[in-house]
Amino acid sequence: SAVISQKPSRDICQRGTSLTIQCQVDSQVTMMFWYRQQPGQSLTLIATANQGSEATYESGFVIDKFPISRPNLTFSTLTVSNMSPEDSSIYLCSASGRGGPVGEQYFGPGTRLTVT
Amino acid sequence: QKEVEQNSGPLSVPEGAIASLNCTYSDRGSQSFFWYRQYSGKSPELIMFIYSNGDKEDGRFTAQLNKASQYVSLLIRDSQPSDSATYLCAVKINDYKLSFGAGTTVTVRA
Numbered sequence: 001s002a003v004i005s006q007k008p009s010r011d012i013c014q015r016g017t018s019l020t021i022q023c024q025v026d027s028q029v030t031m032m033f034w035y036r037q038q039p040g041q042s043l044t045l046i047a048t049a050n051q052g053s054e055a056t057y058e059s060g061f062v063i064d065k066f067p068i069s070r071p072n073l074t075f076s077t078l079t080v081s082n083m084s085p086e087d088s089s090i091y092l093c094s095a096s097g098r099g100g101p102v103g104e105q106y107f108g109p110g111t112r113l114t115v116t
Numbered sequence: 117q118k119e120v121e122q123n124s125g126p127l128s129v130p131e132g133a134i135a136s137l138n139c140t141y142s143d144r145g146s147q148s149f150f151w152y153r154q155y156s157g158k159s160p161e162l163i164m165f166i167y168s169n170g171d172k173e174d175g176r177f178t179a180q181l182n183k184a185s186q187y188v189s190l191l192i193r194d195s196q197p198s199d200s201a202t203y204l205c206a207v208k209i210n211d212y213k214l215s216f217g218a219g220t221t222v223t224v225r226a
Contacts, residue, residue, distance in 0.1 A: 001162070031212055033213075033214075041218075042204060042216045042217060042218045042219050043160070043204070043214075043216045045213060045214070048212070048213070090159075092159055092160075096212070103148075103208075103212065104150065104162055104165055105150075105162070105206075105214055106162060107152075107159040107160050107161070107162075108159060109158070109159050110158075110159045
């Protein structure tokens with residue numbers, strides 16, 4: 001299984017500012033994903049980070065609000081832009097070494113974001 | 117209809133008992149099913165995955181899949197206090213995305 005790290009682990013930000021979250025995998029992976037988990041809720045997929053091309057966003061999430069980069073097969077960033085208190089959540093990066101029906105996803109430790 | 121539904125918790129079981137968690141899914145074409153364990157304040161940890169009908173055992177955990185009934189379950193035998201966590205059922209859709217259930221919180225009473 002892949003070992004995934006995220007930075008920062010937590011942050012408190014003022015509304016209107018932006019925060020970039022970094023995700024590093026210890027090996028090359030095919031797929032990387034960004035999720036949001038609000039308090040007491042399950043995981044919601046924000047987008048799939050595609051290496052060398054624009055991310056694929058899920059319904060309700062847009063690039064202007066959550067720009068994503070994936071410059072190589074081990075690294076991705078998610079930016080939460082123009083933050084509001086509603087963006088307070090845990091943001092999770094995940095990775096899968098292979099696509100298709102048999103690819104398992106592993107998660108990073110998460111970034112706990114509080115917007116004041 | 118939600119893509120993935122789990123039996124609502126919380127589920128409280130005595131130490132040493134079997135905890136049974138259930139999950140149903142709506143997409144009959146789904147092929148891959150995953151169980152994650154999430155401790156409070158931590159990220160989800162993959163504990164089981166199953167692709168074929170029937171049972172798959174790993175230590176004290178058994179995953180059961182019935183594609184005809186669109187049903188997947190997780191049994192935890194000899195439950196321990198350390199098993200107290202939220203268990204998330206996930207179904208792979210479109211060959212790469214996971215759809216998660218709401219989770220079932222399990223408490224093992226010592």
